Amino acid sequence: MVTRAAHPHRSAALERDEITTLIGEGTKALALAVANLARPVRHRLVRDGDGARVLIEAALHSTALPAAAKQSPLLPALLRGAEQRQTLLRADGGSLSGEQTATALGVSRQAVDKQRQRGRLLAVREGAAWRYPAWQLADGRVLPGLPEVLRVLRVQSPWTVMAFVLSRNARLGSRRPLDLLRRGSAEPVVRAAEAYGEHGAA
Numbered sequence: 001m002v003t004r005a006a007h008p009h010r011s012a013a014l015e016r017d018e019i020t021t022l023i024g025e026g027t028k029a030l031a032l033a034v035a036n037l038a039r040p041v042r043h044r045l046v047r048d049g050d051g052a053r054v055l056i057e058a059a060l061h062s063t064a065l066p067a068a069a070k071q072s073p074l075l076p077a078l079l080r081g082a083e084q085r086q087t088l089l090r091a092d093g094g095s096l097s098g099e100q101t102a103t104a105l106g107v108s109r110q111a112v113d114k115q116r117q118r119g120r121l122l123a124v125r126e127g128a129a130w131r132y133p134a135w136q137l138a139d140g141r142v143l144p145g146l147p148e149v150l151r152v153l154r155v156q157s158p159w160t161v162m163a164f165v166l167s168r169n170a171r172l173g174s175r176r177p178l179d180l181l182r183r184g185s186a187e188p189v190v191r192a193a194e195a196y197g198e199h200g201a202a
Contacts, residue, residue: 088162089124092178093134098123101132106140120147124158133162135178145186149177152193164196171195 034042089095101121102109115121116130121142123130136143146165153161165181168174171192180189 085124085159088159088166089126089131089133091133091135091166095124095126095131096134096137098130098132101137104137104140105142115142119150119154122146122150122158122161124162135165138182143181144184145181145189148186148190149181149193152190153197156197164193169196 096104098109098112102112105112112121112132116123116132121132122136123132125131136146138144149165150161153164156164165177168176169192172180172188177189177192180186
């Protein structure tokens with residue numbers, strides 16, 4: 001049997017060929033889907049300059065999705081999940097890198113990492129990097145009340161916590177937890193978080 005270690009150059013060449021083939025096929029599929037997008041959608045995507053959004057909207061388009069779904073039945077749900085995550089990440093000021101967060105807080109990057117690890121700062125993975133929602137910072141510090149909310153929801157995924165903070169909550173009079181935290185009303189938000197953590201819904 002020929003192993004990869006025995007022929008590293010051949011393996012590397014095969015990998016390059018595979019990548020080239022996939023890029024070629026993917027580019028053709030993407031071009032077809034983009035061409036079939038409604039003109040207002042194309043104009044908006046050009047204006048926003050958001051490459052990830054182009055991929056998602058093209059893949060979800062009615063001309064592309066049925067064929068893709070036949071190959072992978074889970075693809076539509078995965079794409080919609082990716083779209084929802086991008087929406088959360090762009091909400092209320094978007095997100096910051098670790099370095100940008102450190103600058104905003106006036107601390108070192110290592111201090112930001114420690115706060116994230118201790119559950120006092122919210123961050124989500126984007127590729128190999130951590131992204132920090134900008135809305136959790138206010139006046140050079142962490143938004144008051146947020147660490148308590150993060151502590152209550154510590155067993156939830158960061159994406160779930162983001163959805164809780166940014167979504168209207170029936171227990172809060174259909175207001176968003178974020179808006180109450182910004183007004184200094186942390187106690188009802190903490191109680192809503194406790195209910196959310198227990199039942200998985202507000």
